[in-house]
Amino acid sequence: MIISRNTVSPDGKWVAASDQEALRLYPIGGGEPRTIEGSLPGDNPLRWNADGSVLYVGVTAGPAIQVVGINMTTGKRTAVLEVVVRDRVGAGNIQDLFLSADGKGYAFGYIRVLQNLYLIKNLR
Numbered sequence: 001m002i003i004s005r006n007t008v009s010p011d012g013k014w015v016a017a018s019d020q021e022a023l024r025l026y027p028i029g030g031g032e033p034r035t036i037e038g039s040l041p042g043d044n045p046l047r048w049n050a051d052g053s054v055l056y057v058g059v060t061a062g063p064a065i066q067v068v069g070i071n072m073t074t075g076k077r078t079a080v081l082e083v084v085v086r087d088r089v090g091a092g093n094i095q096d097l098f099l100s101a102d103g104k105g106y107a108f109g110y111i112r113v114l115q116n117l118y119l120i121k122n123l124r
Contacts, residue, residue, distance in 0.1 A: 038075030
């Protein structure tokens with residue numbers, strides 16, 4: 001199960017989390033979880049919008065993360081943005097992705113590993 005820092009709903013009643021089967025809402029006060037309509041396997045919750053009407057989820061697609069907004073009333077999925085590491089030399093996959101409440105601003109982190117290879121000639 002994956003739980004992000006901003007997956008508690010703005011009203012403080014639910015937390016969104018993904019397991020291997022689905023994206024679910026868990027009531028903070030206790031009770032049975034419910035599956036989020038419109039969610040797909042592989043969706044990872046990132047954060048809610050300010051009024052709780054949309055849950056932003058990330059879908060890893062190779063070296064990129066597709067951010068999709070799920071309307072909590074209708075289950076409709078709307079593409080919001082694609083986050084890609086621009087300079088892929090030595091770059092691993094995106095580790096952390098943080099979104100603003102409107103889903104337009106973001107920051108992310110990744111690991112870059114660079115190495116040097118030396119060729120030595122005429123070594124005796």
